Amino acid sequence: MLANFLKGCLIVCAFLALTVPANSQNSPSSPLLIIKINNEGDNLVRMAGISDLSPRELAKLDALLRESFSKTFTLIPESDKRDCIELGIVIEKMRTAQGVLYLGSSAIAVGKGTSDLLVTHNTIAQPTLEKVSASLILQLDMMQVKAMLPK
Numbered sequence: 001m002l003a004n005f006l007k008g009c010l011i012v013c014a015f016l017a018l019t020v021p022a023n024s025q026n027s028p029s030s031p032l033l034i035i036k037i038n039n040e041g042d043n044l045v046r047m048a049g050i051s052d053l054s055p056r057e058l059a060k061l062d063a064l065l066r067e068s069f070s071k072t073f074t075l076i077p078e079s080d081k082r083d084c085i086e087l088g089i090v091i092e093k094m095r096t097a098q099g100v101l102y103l104g105s106s107a108i109a110v111g112k113g114t115s116d117l118l119v120t121h122n123t124i125a126q127p128t129l130e131k132v133s134a135s136l137i138l139q140l141d142m143m144q145v146k147a148m149l150p151k
Helices: 002-019 055-069 129-148
Strands: 032-039 084-096 099-111 117-126
Touching: 032 055, 055 084, 055 129, 084 129, 099 129, 117 129
Parallel strands: 032 084
Antiparallel strands: 084 099, 099 117
């Protein structure tokens, strides 16, 4: 069973490697992407031990995502009016006896303004910001693979 799973992962990785041109960074054919990262803020009653990320942690997650996504997407500001893919993340951290656990909710939409189409949504619980970033990268990669599969 594990062998079949690993074989499937290898096929997906090979497919992605073949479909993304080597010089795709910021090329006109690269899909446009907006990244929005937010804390939950003070608009809710929180459980003990849950808090917003610090500005430094938010900046680190933003940098991790931008570094990775800039290889295959053209990153654009939120104010851009073109149709694009939007990756929105709301994230918090929870202190546990074992350390910190980052809890997030992500949504990927296509379009702009009133014509946005929600493509996928996910929840994330990871012990490091690097693993949160990897989860989001995998989510967006899987969305792209699904879009290419025949119906």
